[in-house]
Amino acid sequence: MNAAQLPPVAPEVTATLVEDLSPRLRKRLDAAVTKLGARPTHRDGDTVTIAVDDETELRLHAPGGTVATVDAITCGCLLAPACVHRAAAACAAPTADPAPDEERDPDAETAADPADQLTAEPPGPAAESASGPVPGPAAESTPDSPPGAASPSERAAADALWSAGAAVLEAGVDGAGAVTQSVLLRAAHTARLRNLPRPAGAALSVVTLLRAARSGDPSYRTADLVTALAELLGTAHRVGAAAGAELAAVRGRARRPYSPEGSLRLYGLFTEPVVTDSGHGGVRTWVAAPDGRLCTVGDVAPGGAGRALGVADRAVRLGDSALTHRELGRAGLAVSGATVSPDGRLGAGKGVKAVTARGAAWTEPPLAALWETPPSEQAARALRSTSRYADTGGGGSDLLFLEVELLGAVREPDGVCLLALCGGGVPVRLAVADDDPALAHRDNLMLLATAPGTRLRIIGRLVPAPHPRLTLLACSHPAGEGTVDLGLDRLRRADLPDPAAPVHLAPAQPGDWGADSPLHLLERRIDQTVPAGRAALGMLGDVTAEAARLRRAGLPTAAGLLTTLCASAARRDRDHFGRLLPADTDGFATNWLTAARYSAAVAESLCAAAWEPRR
Template sequence: MSTASLPPVAPEVLAEAVEALTARLRKKLDAAVAECAGKATEGADGTVEVRFGEDTLVTLAPGPSGAVTEAGQAVCSCLLAPRCLHRTAVLGAAPIADAEASAEVGAEASDAAAEGASPAAGQVGALSVEPVPGSTAASGSGSESGPGLGSGSGPGSVEDVVAASLTPAQTRAGAALWQAASEALAAGVTAGGTVVQAELLRAAHTARLAGLPRAEAAALRVVRGLRNAREQGRGQRLSDLTAAFRELLAGAFALASGAAGPGAVGGARRAYEKGGSLRVLGLCREPVLSATGYGGVTTHLLGPGGAFHTVSDVRPGGIGRAKGAGTASVALGGAVLDHAGLARGGLLIAGATVSADGRLGAGRSVRATPVRGAAWSEEPVAALFARPVREAVAAALDAGAEPAGGTGPELLGCDVEVLGAAEDHLVARVLDGGPLVRLRVAHPHPELAHTANLRRIGGHPGLLLRVLGRPDPDRAATLRPLAVAPVPGASPTLRLPEEWLGRADLGYDRL
């Protein structure tokens, strides 16, 4: 049997399993979770198996979403099952299923069904942490970002729940979140193991049942942050966990006290509005990899008036899916293109549907025809690199701060001269008298090409580059590059294969 990754597990499934354990077994849980590393194998009919000794086998049978969402989908062959340490340890070792992504699938299914069509495969929000390629991919740290508990949904969005005041159930859910978050904070990273995380997951599920999807998402971000910190993951940052705790505690207090506004109650559903005819030009591809076991790709596009758009394909699958999705077919209006072709080409879309954050939706009425793309040296793409960098950074950060954005700062382009490597980043100077900037890896996973490409670029001081990336809102003068190209008419600069059409996607193409 080949090795396999554990599928994501719904928060309530893990919470119930932990609650069913005796106090004696709970003390052994973290050690048992650690023993599960590398033991998962592919079973029959799409199941995943973890063996403990010769006589005990735990089997996970994910549902259609690719996640374990029901207790019966996780079984153990031992005599104590289902209240056994083996089953609970495997559930605790698996990534936490992303409630936001699951809601996104359901929302798009409903939208497509209303139009008489099945939903496009893979039309799942990137996690930013998500996240949406902003949060996991946007930060490049494996952490997710999202709207705060008190933020509104932005213009043109749909609230699944709009309330003038909180219900008693929502107030109780807020109090439960406050209690669980306070205990997790007091425990700290060292003692914040599976049992502590399970209490947060139970409170998160209670918030979901009370109609508080944003509160649930905030709690899940804390759990993932604790896991990353305990595993000392390469992309883990203490500031991410601190921010997640701050957001959760502030939002939970507002809910428990009844002071939270309707924005804290808003639904997680993404709204798509009619966009009419739309011509979009490919800019680059960005691998998406979340701490929740989801992987895929987001392709960034430029639309009329310089508006940014995205087409995403994110599903359960982890790093393998993130790598393979870069050449997967684009499920949008029957267009015969893969993401690699779209990133260097374009689409003419009839009957387009567009979300508030620029995501292009799919449905029966959408028709897409491939068209010629534009080189980065051609208009309208060239205008992205002609804007003064300070003005572009301010505009990108402002756009990312708006509730409608939801995916972090917008992309910006600039021409730079590489000065050299310094610790974990490159130092570069923006051409024509611009400031010094740091270029940091967009995602540090070793199986993605980001790190190797930046290391290779750093070995050539004096190299002139055209860079397209995302400003890091947590670090001044820092850009996380997603793609690079030669500077027109400059030397020394990049020389790329002809089939790359003048630019390289740093997460996929190896320089």
């Protein structure tokens, strides 16, 4: 059994089942989750059955695809309902998205897309500077609520999120088992009820990533958990200090409103598969208006990568169009009565009418204009969209449209990516958008690595890094005819200029792999906290030499943050009798968050500079 075979379970259900366990059974919960994961499962309609042993079965009833109540998980063992099996099943299953992420038109017929569930809107301008001190939990703010400030219940919910996130940092992945995760789930559920969907979504992301890390999921990346934890702690502490528009941005939105746009003429760009950690799958098709504005049409629901491949050939649910998603990515639409969300999603209410129209090649107007903006300007726009310190831009603003010459494969610590040269002689790394073997991303990228010298138009999503980096989503066909959706279409060797060529390793480029900046010395310590916790970081030894190197490179703030972070990790005070006092988890979390936010801000600056043309 794996988590994808189980229906998603609502956060409050998992939290309640774990809270109801006796202290003795809580100690056995992680072992029970592992043991249950090795047992066979069977699905019959809305019910999934797990064979606990040869005589005992456990059932999860999920009407509508989600286990929404505690009573929907039943066990046939003698200790039920007070057994450990029910809680273990809930902890092994994916966490359900509490609500659709977008607010559809009243008569909308398309399924909600949970791919960005509860990520809501990024914050407005940060209340604190990246290099300045980050306050502790929101409870430290005044208990009175001035106009436009958070209510006491919101601050209490934020406190609970902060404490749960700090506990994860204290324990690390290795110590953040099912009980720690259930505390996060309870805090997330409470925060959502208190109108804090954005920090609640961050907490759910942390739980999902913790489970992926502890299960050995090959798609897990420590950097993802670092980002999620920084988002959780950052939004939790800002609830008490923010007011007005900033507080609204910190709260986020559980649903995305749609506004009327009248008539739109749209041109298809490409279609990308969407596979989420919660077991959802589908596609998102990108289209462009004549003025260059990007919009999307999506279809995502429970089903994983298999559903993503199937939905690509289903008709788009928009008006009277009979186009499939693959076809729309290369054709056009004329839409009347259109409605669009702030992030560019097209609504599909009954009042929306859409008919098939002629598309445009990437080299023809109006699409050709997307490739005419200099790469550095495109990267700056994408950074404004992806930064945690800036308001969100328009839909699709994290996409880059580049003309490149392929150089070949380049090896990295996490695998192999494709190196290419874009405008101004800037070397850019093209990484795989999704490593799921059912999708075509990896195979296509490795095939393109056998064709150095090939010139292509590409579409990729910016990855903030000290070097130019994109996840590759689509490209013009190497043979010169049409386009390739790199997650869905599979290139063949016959499509390449030299079908027999082996994978070509590209030569190292000047400034390769962020070698010009020692910021990684701070980033490494930030990352090392997550797998093993505060205590492990405190035992990693003296960092005086690393701090001196940062100062020599003109990064004195980074040096100070590194020294403070490691010192707080190692610090354990004693009482008058020499007994160790409890660790200052809040203080360490504050230092870690300050370092993580500073590191992210500097990395964004380095990323913007890396995209400038080479002289």
